[in-house]
Amino acid sequence: QVQLVESGGGVVQPGTSLRLSCAASGFSFSDFGMHWVRQAPGKGLEWVAVISDGGSDKYYADSVKGRFTIFRDNAKNTMFLQMHSLRVEDTAVYYCVKDRGGGWREAFHIWGQGTRVTVSS
Amino acid sequence: DIQMTQSPSTLSASVGDRVTITCRASQSVYLWLAWYQQKPGTAPKLLIYDASSLESGVPSRFSARGSGTDFTLTIDGLQPEDSATYYCQQYDSSWTFGQGTKVEIK
Numbered sequence: 001q002v003q004l005v006e007s008g009g010g011v012v013q014p015g016t017s018l019r020l021s022c023a024a025s026g027f028s029f030s031d032f033g034m035h036w037v038r039q040a041p042g043k044g045l046e047w048v049a050v051i052s053d054g055g056s057d058k059y060y061a062d063s064v065k066g067r068f069t070i071f072r073d074n075a076k077n078t079m080f081l082q083m084h085s086l087r088v089e090d091t092a093v094y095y096c097v098k099d100r101g102g103g104w105r106e107a108f109h110i111w112g113q114g115t116r117v118t119v120s121s
Numbered sequence: 122d123i124q125m126t127q128s129p130s131t132l133s134a135s136v137g138d139r140v141t142i143t144c145r146a147s148q149s150v151y152l153w154l155a156w157y158q159q160k161p162g163t164a165p166k167l168l169i170y171d172a173s174s175l176e177s178g179v180p181s182r183f184s185a186r187g188s189g190t191d192f193t194l195t196i197d198g199l200q201p202e203d204s205a206t207y208y209c210q211q212y213d214s215s216w217t218f219g220q221g222t223k224v225e226i227k
Contacts, residue, residue, distance in 0.1 A: 047217065105213065107155035107170035
């Protein structure tokens with residue numbers, strides 16, 4: 001059974017850092033691109049970052065570029081989102097997402113349950 | 122950046138009705154469009170990919186069509202469990218979502 005389990009969320013102060021993890025199981029992790037998508041309270045979905053199957057290619061939303069870093073450990077079937085200089089507007093549920101295939105033009109196939117990040121003083 | 126605009130923002134319909142949600146892209150996304158369903162407190166679920174392909178396990182009452190800039194999602198025979206928010210998403214150039222359409226059951 002394909003499963004994505006996020007962890008690492010919590011309540012932090014503005015300007016601090018946090019690392020999210022996504023543990024994958026039930027599929028060949030190293031064959032798929034992976035994304036982070038977030039959803040602020042009561043709001044819609046916002047794509048945050050993507051990493052290619054091998055980990056060499058990474059892209060970010062303008063809202064997080066320079067502050068967030070996406071990376072993966074294919075040997076441990078785990079993806080990460082390192083978040084620095086957190087802002088109040090980063091408050092959201094963060095979802096780990098597996099795409100449908102190996103290319104960039106793929107729908108978001110499987111979603112984790114999400115981990116909540118709250119940035120507040 | 123490609124902007125995605127959905128309409129309506131909210132719709133209310135009765136069980137058995139046929140409902141249609143529209144999604145418009147600010148520039149052509151060809152067929153690189155998906156639809157998702159999200160129920161409160163849960164993660165989104167992929168319904169449709171590549172504009173009109175039904176994801177495995179999704180009921181056949183869901184269908185979608187379109188290309189370029191104009192797309193629709195149709196639920197033919199609305200069921201109580203279809204009460205949810207629906208999002209379109211383009212994945213032609215980066216990845217962006219529409220603002221969502223909340224479907225309520227009368």
